[in-house]
Amino acid sequence: MLPTCLCVVGYDHPDVAPLVQEVQQEYVRRYGGEDSTPLATDMFVPPTGLFFVVYDHGAAVAMGGWRRHDETRDGSVPGVRAAEVKRMYVTPRARGRGLARALLVHLERTASEAGCDMMVLETGRVQPEALALYRSAGYADIAPFGHYTESELSVHLGKRLLPS
Secondary structure (H helix, E strand, O other), X not given: OOOOEEEEOOOOOOOHHHHHHHHHHHHHHHHOOOOOOOOOHHHHOOOOEEEEEEEXXXXXXXXXXXXEOOHHHHOOOOOOOEEEEEEEEEOHHHOOOOXXXXXXXXXXXXXXXXXXXXXXXXXXXOOHHHHHHHHHOOOXXXXXXXXXXXXXXXXXXXXXXXXX
């Protein structure tokens, strides 16, 4: 099923904050802490990245974006122009309809169109739904990078992107 509307928004868009708060509560429930990757609005402004909200009948039900992987900030991913998936989330009421997969495909396509040849991400070991989605979409283990490099609960994945 395709989303009703998959819209480019700024990370500071008013519909993003409630979704971020909701996913942060999910992380607290699963991991017991409130630590999260620090993100700035300008990370999702072209050509640095893009951010999207999925609306279903006018309600914001999913979000996700990508930012260019920065060697200084995130560590090295040798020989590639990588984008990193950030804040991918689907609300519980909208799960099971293929929105996460459709959003992930869209993130990959737009990152490829922006000149990236690899998508990377970090997710957690206690997020089996996310791990299943990413692995079924062709993501494989890569060397740890970024904010959670040292975390034993983190899983770092990557996928080569096809040229657009």
